[in-house]
Amino acid sequence: MSAAAPLRIGIAGLGRLGRRHAETLAFRTRHCRLVAACSPVASELAWARDKLGITALHEDLDRFVRDAKLDAVVLVTPTSLHAAQAITALEAGKHVFVEKPLALDAAACEQIEAVAARHPQLVAMVGFVRRFDPSYVQAHAHLASGALGRPFLVRSQTCDQLDPSGFFVRFAPTSGGLFMDCSVHDIDLARWMLGNPRATRAFASGTIAVHEDLAPIGDIDNGLGIVEFEGGARAVFYASRTFAHGHEPSTEVIGTAGKLTVGVGAARDHVVVSDAHGVRQQSVGDFFERFSQAFEREMQAFVDACRGERQAPLTLHDATEATRIAQALTRSLQSGSPVTLV
Ligand code: NAI
Known part of the structure; x- marks a missing residue:
């Protein structure tokens, strides 16, 4: 070419x-x-x-x-x-x-x-895709400048709006499960924001709030994960397929000299309607709307x-490490015990 x-x-x-x-x-x-x-x-x-x-x-x-x-x-x-x-x-x-x-x-x-x-x-x-989102790029640059000291804690979530069509239940068997499909975004962000430390231990728990059809395949629709990294950094992940109001991904990074947050809430725009029913905003419907740019x-x-x-x-290696951590969370969910990563 x-x-x-x-x-x-x-x-x-x-x-x-x-x-x-x-x-x-x-x-x-x-x-x-x-x-x-x-x-x-x-x-x-x-x-x-x-x-x-x-x-x-x-x-x-x-x-x-x-x-x-x-x-x-x-x-x-x-x-x-x-x-x-x-x-x-x-x-x-x-x-x-x-x-x-x-x-x-x-x-x-x-x-x-x-x-x-x-x-x-x-x-x-x-x-x-989140590595290309202008807000995440700006957050990473701010952390890299050292302005927030040493980042040591990430709290990140991927929460989808409830889809009553049954798409998730049909999609789930080939997806690797909630942590592999949803939290893998947050895992990649956490590694990126924390400077790519090696994960050492993972623990997960979860529940089915709505999609009972996930039970036979061992999947869940709401899950929590904690990951420990070499050097002391920690990450907490939450994933959901059942948010009532919209798609709400967000990430908080805490450093020794401050913290930053990307994507608080799920507001679609800056329009706030106040009327006899209260004060409210429209919400983002799905990942594509949030991350189209x-x-x-x-x-x-x-x-x-x-x-x-x-x-x-x-790099491909970044993706390998994200899969390794998501896999450890999935194993922990299944076994009920922390999983050591070596
Ligand atoms: P989907 O089930 O809607 O689409 C899958 C497509 O693959 C269908 O068009 C199907 O006909 C086609 N397909 C199936 N077998 C094939 C084969 N052997 N060769 C060629 N095509 C084949 O799934 P969806 O939601 O579009 O997800 C696809 C991938 O994208 C998944 O890996 C998912 O994790 C990823 N994804 C990533 C997102 C992100 O935020 N970056 C968001 C949504 C999905």
């Missing part, structure tokens, strides 16, 4: 998030062209053809990643497929963007790292990295 040529990208997975990424790549990302799509679902491919004008449509991922007209692939597929698909794509010589979490267990993540290390000319980036910046960062214009701001 010449430096001037746009990056030719294909996307696999056109579900809840895949369609959003596809629109971002097709309409709002510079120096790339979305030229192929892959899904086992015919109606999803028809959507890509009709709405995005894509003509290279694949039902089979192996053929998709071998498409000689592609420089890079974006994988927005069920988490249980990420590891095998990312490896197939790297071995086919494609740059890879893979949604979070990188894989369901740390050993699979390490396999992907090993394959990526054999192809150093290829970019492999994981979708920890970050999703655009994330895709631009991937394209720029593939074109050699800047380095991807996070």
Whole structure:
């Protein structure tokens, strides 16, 4: 690919998030062209053809990643497929963007790292979108300046609005569970904000508040985790799938000389309505509404990295460590005991 040529990208997975990424790549990302799509679902491919004008449509991922007209692939597929698909794509010589979490267990993540290390000319980036959110970027810069002293405690939450359609219950079996699917964002943020310390011990507890159908697969809809890090730093995570009012991610970082908070509450905008029923604001509905700007910046960062214009701001190893910690929390939930990480 010449430096001037746009990056030719294909996307696999056109579900809840895949369609959003596809629109971002097709309409709002510079120096790339979305030229192929892959899904086992015919109606999803028809959507890509009709709405995005894509003509290279694949039902089979192996053929998709071998498409000689592609420089890079974006994988927005069920988490249980990420590891095998990312490896197939790297071995086919494609740059890879893979949604979070990188894989369901740390050993699979390490396999992907090993394959990526054999192809150093290829970019492999994981979708920890909050690292591209302007408020989180500003928070990280403020901590890095030393203005809050030594950060030693993170309290972070990912809380989704209750979805009565049953999507989460259908989605849960391939997601790795609540900590792997939701808290993995907070885990990645905690490591980033704390300077990437090594996790040593994890303890988790949880409950089912609404989605009783999660019980047979051992999942929960509200969970709490505590993680200890080498050097004394600590993190507390909360994840929920049942907030009544909206999507409410937030993160508090406490340092020896002050603290900062990102994302208090779930207010959609600055409009406050006061009437006979009280004083209130509209709330953010879902992750895409909260992080739409970050999703655009994330895709631009991937394209720029593939074109050699800047380095991807996070590594596969970061994603491996996030999976390792989420896996330890899940094991602790199942066993009822703290889990030691070595
Ligand atoms: P979804 O279930 O709505 O979509 C999955 C898509 O993958 C569907 O289009 C399905 O047809 C397709 N698919 C299934 N098997 C396939 C195969 N073998 N080859 C190609 N495509 C295949 O799921 P959703 O919510 O879009 O999640 C997808 C991924 O994105 C998950 O890994 C999830 O963790 C991640 N995600 C990340 C978010 C973030 O904040 N960064 C938010 C939501 C999801």
